[in-house]
Amino acid sequence: MQIVLKFVKHGSPDSPVARFQAESCTACVPVTTPSFNADNPRETVVALRVPRRRSLELAFDGPRQTVRRVILSGGDVPFRSGPHGVVVQLPPVAADAITAAEVATHIVEPGMVLRFEHADPARRAGAYATGPFPDRQRRAANMxxxxxxxxxxxxxxxxxxxRDGLGRIQIMGFDTNAPHGHADAPPHVHMHLRWPGDTGTQIGHYYIGPDGLLIENIVGVKGLDAPQRRFGRGETFTTIASDGRALYSHRITTQGWLEIARPGGxxxxxxxxxxxxxxxxxxxxxxxxxxxxxxxxxxLRGVLTVLTGPLTEVFRYDPDTGASLSPSIVPAPPPSVFVAETEPEPRFVPRTDPRTPY
Structure with missing residues (x-):
């Protein structure tokens, strides 16, 4: 199994705070794929191949006092001081766990999830490692x-x-830190319907220009041997659901704006x-x-603020991982509070003629 561990730093050391000690797991192999490993002022990211479903203790060289947290996937794993750094207690891994370097907040609603990426210049990597940072395009993606x-x-x-079990609409932007090799360039946004089972999902990439406007939409289909399709300004792309219905359409206008519609509605x-x-x-x-x-x-310190007309929403998140810290579920009422599942039937219905007795 392939895993990615993120060692969150105390302060901003300018060198890696964790180097894998091979003798602590001779069956584990470092992954050398570009962008799977990283080091920046926020964290050191280490990728390994490990045996499936084994409880392991992995040792890493580095100054113990510079490691604040160790992240696997979206959460913390325990670690302790070792002879030359830290020892990480790895749980039995049954599938690849490579998303630790992502820093995104997920907002889940009925039939939809919004994945908001936090573009931290201190973590810039991959296609955005050098040159002008895409601040304007990232702000446009946020909006x-x-x-x-x-x-x-x-x-x-x-x-x-x-209601109809069609999957889930996924709204996304783009990463600027190339987590697990995800280049995610040029800057773009998505809004696609993830089909049940994934195969057949049509993923559009709405590319954002240096002026903060949309340029074109490049669409690919998951799991099918189908060529990509390009939709320029003024052209309409319609998302098809798994049952064959045309669910919604996107059209980049001639001005670079965006229209979303129900087909014919x-x-x-x-x-x-x-x-x-x-x-x-x-x-x-x-x-x-x-x-x-x-x-x-x-x-970028843990507060995302969204103004929608007169409303102000505040989403608090973990700046190390992006995980939401805001409550998302309304607590259940106490047991003594009775909530009817359906409207009760009326005991009687008045007649239209007031002179007729009930």
């Missing part, structure tokens, strides 16, 4: 992700997907708010309803 979430709500798409337009690009904020216009302004701010 577009939450604008698409608003459209999913307005058009009732999530509820339909949930209601439509919403996402356009920049004020400035030329989406990076300054967006407005969502659905039918004859007043436009709704959306603005997103990520402080």
């Amino acid at each position: 577009l992700e939450f604008a698409q979430r608003e459209v999913v709500r307005r058009l009732g798409l999530g509820e339909e997907v949930e 209601a439509a919403c337009l996402i356009k920049p708010d004020g400035g030329a690009g989406f990076d300054a904020g967006v407005r969502v216009l659905c039918g004859d309803e007043p436009a709704t302004r959306i603005a997103v701010t990520d402080d």
Whole structure:
């Protein structure tokens, strides 16, 4: 099995804080695939191949006091001081666990999940390791992700997907730290319907230009031997559900804006708010309803703020992993509170003629 461990640093040491000691597990092999290993001011990332379903204690060289946490997948694993660094207690791994380097917050709603990536320049890697950091494109992606979430709500798409067992709508942006080799370039956003079983999922890549506007949509299909398709400005791409229905469509307008619609039905337009690009904020216009302004701010320290019209939402997250720290489930009422599953039948129905006795 392939695993990725993230050693979160105390402070910002300018060198790796963990180097695998091969003698601690002779059956384990370092992974040398580019971008699976990393070192930056925030963390040291180490990739290994390990035996399947074995409880292992893996030793790593490095100054113990510089390791604050050890992350596997999306959570912490225990570690202790060793002779030359730290010893990590690895649980039995039954499948590849390679996502530890990701830093994204997931917001889950009926039929939909929004994956918000935190673009930390201190973690830049892969296609974004050098050169100008894509600040403007990432801000545009932030706005577009939450604008698409608003459209999913307005058009009732999530509820339909949930009710009919069609899978899940996934809204995403792009990573700037190349976790587990995911280059994720050029900058783009997604909104695709993940089919049950994945095969057949149509994944669009809505590419964002240096001006913060959309350029084109490149679509691929998971698990099928089908060529990619390109949809330029003014062309409509329709997402097909697993039962064959046309669920929704995307169209990049000639101005580089985005229209999302139910085929032959209601439509919403996402356009920049004020400035030329989406990076300054967006407005969502659905039918004859007043436009709704959306603005997103990520402080990279654990607070994501989303303005939707007059509403302010605050999502708190773990800055080491992106994991949500905000409550997402309403606590259950006490047992003494009775909630009827259906509306009770009336005991009697008044007659239309008031003179007739009941």
